[in-house]
Amino acid sequence: MSVAAVTTPGAVTPVVTTTPLLEPPALLDLLPAAGALSWVRRGEGLVGWGEAARLEVTGPRALAEAAAWWEAHSAGLDVDDRAGVPGSGPVVFASIAFDPAAGTSVFVVPEVIVGRRDGLTWMTTTGDADPADVLSAAPATAPSALGRLRYADGALDPASWCATVAAAVDRIDAGELAKVVLARDLLVTADAPLDPRALLARLATRFPDCWTFAVDGLLGATPELLLRRTGRQLSSRVLAGTAPRGAGADDERLAAGLLASAKDRAEHALAVESLVRALEPYCTTLTAPDEPELLTLANVRHLATDVTGVQRRGGARGSAGLLELVGAVHPTAAVCGTPTAAAAAVIGELEGMDRGRYAGPVGWVDARGDGEFGLALRCAELSDGDPASARLFAGCGIVAGSDPAAELAETQAKFAAFQAALES
Numbered sequence: 272m273s274v275a276a277v278t279t280p281g282a283v284t285p286v287v288t289t290t291p292l293l294e295p296p297a298l299l300d301l302l303p304a305a306g307a308l309s310w311v312r313r314g315e316g317l318v319g320w321g322e323a324a325r326l327e328v329t330g331p332r333a334l335a336e337a338a339a340w341w342e343a344h345s346a347g348l349d350v351d352d353r354a355g356v357p358g359s360g361p362v363v364f365a366s367i368a369f370d371p372a373a374g375t376s377v378f379v380v381p382e383v384i385v386g387r388r389d390g391l392t393w394m395t396t397t398g399d400a401d402p403a404d405v406l407s408a409a410p411a412t413a414p415s416a417l418g419r420l421r422y423a424d425g426a427l428d429p430a431s432w433c434a435t436v437a438a439a440v441d442r443i444d445a446g447e448l449a450k451v452v453l454a455r456d457l458l459v460t461a462d463a464p465l466d467p468r469a470l471l472a473r474l475a476t477r478f479p480d481c482w483t484f485a486v487d488g489l490l491g492a493t494p495e496l497l498l499r500r501t502g503r504q505l506s507s508r509v510l511a512g513t514a515p516r517g518a519g520a521d522d523e524r525l526a527a528g529l530l531a532s533a534k535d536r537a538e539h540a541l542a543v544e545s546l547v548r549a550l551e552p553y554c555t556t557l558t559a560p561d562e563p564e565l566l567t568l569a570n571v572r573h574l575a576t577d578v579t580g581v582q583r584r585g586g587a588r589g590s591a592g593l594l595e596l597v598g599a600v601h602p603t604a605a606v607c608g609t610p611t612a613a614a615a616a617v618i619g620e621l622e623g624m625d626r627g628r629y630a631g632p633v634g635w636v637d638a639r640g641d642g643e644f645g646l647a648l649r650c651a652e653l654s655d656g657d658p659a660s661a662r663l664f665a666g667c668g669i670v671a672g673s674d675p676a677a678e679l680a681e682t683q684a685k686f687a688a689f690q691a692a693l694e695s
């Protein structure tokens with residue numbers, strides 16, 4: 272049984288207007304402190320604020336219900352879209368639970384969106400707001416300083432988490448499964464409010480190859496693109512297999528070691544295979560290169576494979592929208608494991624925490640069904656209380672031969688992405 276909670280503050284204004292902007296502002300600089308929505312990479316993407324509509328949904332049919340809600344909502348709008356590109360016109364930002372059947376997925380339709388794509392910048396407003404007035408009003412205040420931080424263990428302390436990794440390796444050796452992704456959380460309290468704008472700006476600067484995202488208090492910079500849909504074109508960037516960064520020649524050695532590592536290549540292949548297997552029925556063509564590439568980030572390096580495909584025409588699979596496609600591919604073995612059901616069961620049994628929206632799909636979809644979803648990684652869930660706090664997440668793929676101490680170090684390197692934004 273699924274539960275859908277819809278809140279629409281006031282009456283939905285049926286007029287949505289997209290206007291090109293001739294003097295393009297920096298997207299992240301526009302965001303207000305409260306309710307920031309973001310999906311930005313290298314200065315392009317979308318930011319939004321305000322809430323024209325919102326859906327929170329849980330249950331086995333959560334994504335189907337959300338897709339139906341978005342279709343009905345966007346069909347009821349009177350749209351004047353003078354940009355006509357993916358991301359213009361009505362857009363909903365989404366942050367989907369790792370397990371949408373059990374966790375809450377959040378969908379937010381902003382009152383104002385500013386987007387940029389291939390050098391074209393636009394603003395989409397709900398109601399009769401004048402873009403010039405909206406721009407001159409934003410932002411109301413500069414990002415505030417983040418203050419002093421205190422860290423505490425999340426669900427498991429490092430030693431207990433290493434013991435769960437060892438237990439998972441035993442299950443893999445016993446033939447129960449081939450791979451499982453185990454995550455841990457880290458708690459932070461701060462003596463001043465955690466201003467999402469300061470965090471997003473630092474993440475975007477330090478991780479230019481990642482998508483800097485924010486939806487309903489979940490913020491991060493993810494390197495992993497679960498699925499992009501532009502017309503019938505589909506693309507994905509699958510990551511799995513990670514090495515730390517080193518200094519000087521050591522960095523080169525670590526990079527070469529990652530490319531040559533049979534363990535990491537096998538772990539990576541499972542993630543690519545899981546995406547391809549789930550997407551294939553929807554596609555006329557689907558291409559994945561034989562060899563992974565290296566993706567180098569400030570804190571870690573990954574094996575990466577860019578998969579591209581063309582969605583078939585006609586039939587139920589031809590008419591599947593992006594949310595349905597996301598539901599079909601998630602969770603890949605990049606964040607769950609192989610086989611999926613066995614890995615999900617081991618995660619539930621061993622991880623000892625609720626992932627919430629961590630490692631779930633995060634992104635946006637427009638009224639044409641174009642959009643982009645990443646995986647919510649290298650992220651934290653912010654809480655406004657007094658003191659302000661955040662819960663950081665990081666996980667690693669565990670396969671035969673995984674060493675608990677090395678996996679713990681990998682989670683620390685992954686936490687460091689968000690920690691650098693908190694501490695710099």
Ligand SMILES: C=C(O[C@@H]1C=C(C(=O)O)C=C[C@H]1O)C(=O)O
Binds near residue numbers: 605666668
């Ligand atoms: C699970 C995370 O990352 C995933 C796991 C990876 C791995 O195990 O090598 C690499 C990239 C992501 O697919 C995370 O960052 O929390």
